[in-house]
Structure formats: C-alpha cells, structure tokens
Amino acid sequence: MLGVLGGMGPMATVDFMAKVVRNTPASCDQDHIRMVVCSAADIPDRTAAILGEGPDPLPALRETLLRLEAAGATRIAIPCNTAHHWHAALQAETPLPILHIVDAVVDQLTGPKDARIGVLATSGTVAARIYQDRLGRRGYACGLPDAAGQDEVTRAIRLVKAGHLSEATEILRREAEALVAAGMQAVVMACTEIPVALATVEGPLRASLIDATEALARACVAACRPEVALAA
Amino acid sequence: MLGVLGGMGPMATVDFMAKVVRNTPASCDQDHIRMVVCSAADIPDRTAAILGEGPDPLPALRETLLRLEAAGATRIAIPCNTAHHWHAALQAETPLPILHIVDAVVDQLTGPKDARIGVLATSGTVAARIYQDRLGRRGYACGLPDAAGQDEVTRAIRLVKAGHLSEATEILRREAEALVAAGMQAVVMACTEIPVALATVEGPLRASLIDATEALARACVAACRPEVALAA
Known part of the structure; x- marks a missing residue:
C-alpha cells in the first residue's frame, strides 16, 4: 500500500493523488492502487526552515511517517519537492523505501x-x-x-x-x-x-x-504495479 | 484529524478531498484541516453486495476503519453514498463519530x-x-x-x-x-x-x-473547524 506523506500543501497532495489515479490503468475501483495519505497540513514551512527563518519540520515529518507506517503503508512518496531536503533523514528512520522525486x-x-x-x-x-x-x-x-x-x-x-x-x-x-x-x-x-x-x-x-508531481505519480504506479511499468 | 474511509471509487475520494480543501478558509498550508485518508480501492463493490450479487464489503470497511484509527483519526467521513448502508454497523465498531452523508x-x-x-x-x-x-x-x-x-x-x-x-x-x-x-x-x-x-x-x-460530496465536505470542515461554521 502506497503511503503518501502529504499536506505540503493540501491541494498539491490532492493533485498528486489524482495523478496516481489517472496514471493507473483501471476499468473498476478494484484495479486501483491502495493508498494511505496523511495530509499533515500543520507541518512547519519547509523553505522557512532551510533558510533559517522558521522551525524544523523534521519532527512533524517523522511523526507523519510513523502514522503512515501504523496504517500499513509499504512504501512512501512525498509530494513536496522542498521536503526532500529531509529525504535521507526520513529514510534513515524507516525500513520502507521512500521514492525520491528528483x-x-x-x-x-x-x-x-x-x-x-x-x-x-x-x-x-x-x-x-x-x-x-x-x-x-x-x-x-x-x-x-x-x-x-x-x-x-x-x-x-x-x-x-x-x-x-x-x-x-x-x-x-x-x-x-x-x-x-x-x-x-x-x-x-x-x-x-x-x-x-x-x-x-x-x-x-x-x-x-x-x-515533477506527475513524474512521482508515475514512479509510484510503476513501483506498486510493476506489470504496468513493463507494459509501458 | 479527519479520517477519510475512501477509495470507493479512488477519483471520488480525490474529488472529496479537493472539496474539503476548497471549503476551508486558508491563506497558508497550516490553516488547513489535517486529514488521514485510506483509499482502499479493493473494498468489494457495495451495490453488488446489497443486491446479493457479490461479497460483503463490511470486513474490508472495518479493516480500513481500524487503519484510520491506528493513524490517529478523531472523526470519520465516508465519501461513498452506497457504503452508508453499513454506517450503523461501522459506528457500532468505533468510538469515533462517523458523519452521515444524507x-x-x-x-x-x-x-x-x-x-x-x-x-x-x-x-x-x-x-x-x-x-x-x-x-x-x-x-x-x-x-x-x-x-x-x-x-x-x-x-x-x-x-x-x-x-x-x-x-x-x-x-x-x-x-x-x-x-x-x-x-x-x-x-x-x-x-x-x-x-x-x-x-x-x-x-x-x-x-x-x-x-452530496460537497455537502459532506462542508460538514467535515464545520465539524473540524467549528469557528468556520459559526462565521458562515
């Protein structure tokens, strides 16, 4: 089950989910990828933190990652480019693979x-x-x-x-x-x-x-439905 | 945190989330409602079950509800009208309030x-x-x-x-x-x-x-941000 560490911003997470659904070949609900999504809108601003002007978002990112693990996610995507500054730190915290948007x-x-x-x-x-x-x-x-x-x-x-x-x-x-x-x-x-x-x-x-959102969505579909990647 | 028992279908869940975001007065990410969403696309077809033509979706609905509880949801919305046939059965399983779309x-x-x-x-x-x-x-x-x-x-x-x-x-x-x-x-x-x-x-x-999706989204915003409902 794909875990989406989202909410950065909330509408961008919705856009990402729509792109996952649209990039999945499906003729009924049951053909689609299972997802668990945390839209953790309260994660502190990523740019402000990098520029030294705001609080560190890593604790909130880590807490959201744990919620996704608790809900049963088996791999993670983060539809926020700036949050990838903490990609390595988050990957060090979890055995679940975290896709990289770049x-x-x-x-x-x-x-x-x-x-x-x-x-x-x-x-x-x-x-x-x-x-x-x-x-x-x-x-x-x-x-x-x-x-x-x-x-x-x-x-x-x-x-x-x-x-x-x-x-x-x-x-x-x-x-x-x-x-x-x-x-x-x-x-x-x-x-x-x-x-x-x-x-x-x-x-x-x-x-x-x-x-980049669409690219990450396609990478998620390929990771969760390898037969789709082979057929493409 | 709003828990969304979704995936019925997956694009309808995306549409519901977009309507929650659009109905929330916000000027930055942190103004938005926190959500955890399970897009459990593999939940068996609800209409087929009601008509006696397919498997009972209640076990899968219940499992998804438990995932939302594990992730920290504090109230639940189900953006699928037909799934409300099991609203009372699900409400009996959880102390979390489940909003009713009707x-x-x-x-x-x-x-x-x-x-x-x-x-x-x-x-x-x-x-x-x-x-x-x-x-x-x-x-x-x-x-x-x-x-x-x-x-x-x-x-x-x-x-x-x-x-x-x-x-x-x-x-x-x-x-x-x-x-x-x-x-x-x-x-x-x-x-x-x-x-x-x-x-x-x-x-x-x-x-x-x-x-009905928009109505449920507004009810969720009002439940999670009571000051918005008062101002409306």
Whole structure:
C-alpha cells in the first residue's frame, strides 16, 4: 500500500493523488492502487526552515511517517519537492523505501545527457541544492531563474497556497518562458503548487514543461504495479 | 484529524478531498484541516453486495476503519453514498463519530419541508433505501428515476469509474433533467462519481443540483473547524 506523506500543501497532495489515479490503468475501483495519505497540513514551512527563518519540520515529518507506517503503508512518496531536503533523514528512520522525486523526474528526461534543465522551485529547494546536486549526479546541468525571477516564483507559490490561481499562472508562465529563452531543454515544475497553477497553459511552452508531481505519480504506479511499468 | 474511509471509487475520494480543501478558509498550508485518508480501492463493490450479487464489503470497511484509527483519526467521513448502508454497523465498531452523508445533504436543503427531492444514486443506494428513509425522517419525500432511468444511471456511474467522462455526463444530465421535469425541487447527486461527471454542466440545471460530496465536505470542515461554521 502506497503511503503518501502529504499536506505540503493540501491541494498539491490532492493533485498528486489524482495523478496516481489517472496514471493507473483501471476499468473498476478494484484495479486501483491502495493508498494511505496523511495530509499533515500543520507541518512547519519547509523553505522557512532551510533558510533559517522558521522551525524544523523534521519532527512533524517523522511523526507523519510513523502514522503512515501504523496504517500499513509499504512504501512512501512525498509530494513536496522542498521536503526532500529531509529525504535521507526520513529514510534513515524507516525500513520502507521512500521514492525520491528528483529520480522520478530524471527518469522522464529524454534529451541528451549534457542538456541544461531549468528548475522552477521554492527558495528552499534551490538553497538546499535538491535538484542541482541530484541532476548533476545523473549528468544534467541545472538552470535557475535569477534572484528577481526567484522572488517572483516564491510569490506565485504563495498565491497558489492562498487559492489565487490566475495571478500565479501569469507569473509562472513568464518565468518558465524566460528559462526556455535562456536555452534550457526542459523546465521542471519542481514545486507541487506549480503544476496546479500551470495546468491551463497550452501552446509551445507546454511541451517544455516537466511536471515533477506527475513524474512521482508515475514512479509510484510503476513501483506498486510493476506489470504496468513493463507494459509501458 | 479527519479520517477519510475512501477509495470507493479512488477519483471520488480525490474529488472529496479537493472539496474539503476548497471549503476551508486558508491563506497558508497550516490553516488547513489535517486529514488521514485510506483509499482502499479493493473494498468489494457495495451495490453488488446489497443486491446479493457479490461479497460483503463490511470486513474490508472495518479493516480500513481500524487503519484510520491506528493513524490517529478523531472523526470519520465516508465519501461513498452506497457504503452508508453499513454506517450503523461501522459506528457500532468505533468510538469515533462517523458523519452521515444524507444528514449533510439535508442540512444544505433550503426549500419547504414537504418538498420532493430527486435522487440519482447507485441501484444499491436505492435498494438499501439510504436516502428514502433518512430524507423521510427529516420531512422530505424522495423521487427516483423509473427502472429504465435507473439502469442508465448505473451505466453512467460505471463509465465514470472506467474514466469515460463525456458519455457519462450526457446520460446523467438527461436523468437529472427528467427528475426536475417530474417536479422535484432539487436533485441530489447521491453517488460520489456523479458530481465528477456533472462538474461541467451549466445553465438552469446547475441550480437544481445538490452535490452530496460537497455537502459532506462542508460538514467535515464545520465539524473540524467549528469557528468556520459559526462565521458562515
């Protein structure tokens, strides 16, 4: 049973679950993957902690992991990119395998190994080098917005969390287009709030966008239903 | 912490969670309700069991309830109308309060007490008299499609579960319009798959539709955040 350490934010967890369901071949309820999901909305802000401006979320992450274990989860996914700063610390606490969202993204990349990949993420994800280091180990260079652009991305993510989607969509579209114009082969929507805001974007930009939430959902389906991965 | 006994079907559970999040006044993650959700997609078909054509889902429902208790839930919601046939049996097993979806629907009704309320539901929900009896106790009469119409509703619900939304939308729109034409003051979408299919319906029909999933979501927010209910 897939355990989802969620609530960061709550709507991003809902978006992730929808993507798990949609990526599962099924003709009736019973074909679907069993999931237990903790939407632990009260986990302290991950970016604030990384930037030294807020409390450590690790105790709350650990407590939520234990709730998932108690409910019978057999593997874990965390639909929050920034929370992956604590991936190794959490993995050290549990025998259950915890999928890594950056590995799931890299498994979706199809271009040449030395391509530059743009990343739209929280300031916490950027400061903790979650994508830079793991993309680098897999042979990809990582491109980021400049400081002013990063501030805009941060503002847009807050707008999504507060439910103001349309303003967020415009900001994020602009920042994604800037990364493509700077030569990135693809742009990862590397905060789970971002695909919620960019769901309605069409046109040439759409083909450049990689949805980290969707990549993690597919990796979960493949892990829980190996026959699906073989057939794909 | 709200416990959601879900997976019936999996996308209906996702739809319910989205409605809980959207009905919660929030400006950041930490304003949201904590939830633990079991999407137990392998629970045997509820309608088949009620009609004597399939295995009893009660053992699987009970096991899922225990998982939610183990994870720390303090009250329970079941986003599946048909599963409410086992509401009393499940309530007898747990000290945690289990909200009832029909009570949540009745709390949304605004018309005169003797109004006739149409109900679109599974054959199991109809055969088990889940709406007829509970609406009746609250002073409302219940109207249902005729036998051929009920077969069409059943077919549409199966189409949603298999991911064929557009055909399901047309069938359900027709059946809802027939109930309005027969004099129903409102039509309850009393299977959690139905609002997923009718989400795109606009025009005069929209005002007559009552979404049982949304009603249950609002009842959960009110139960978990009483200050919200007071402010509404």
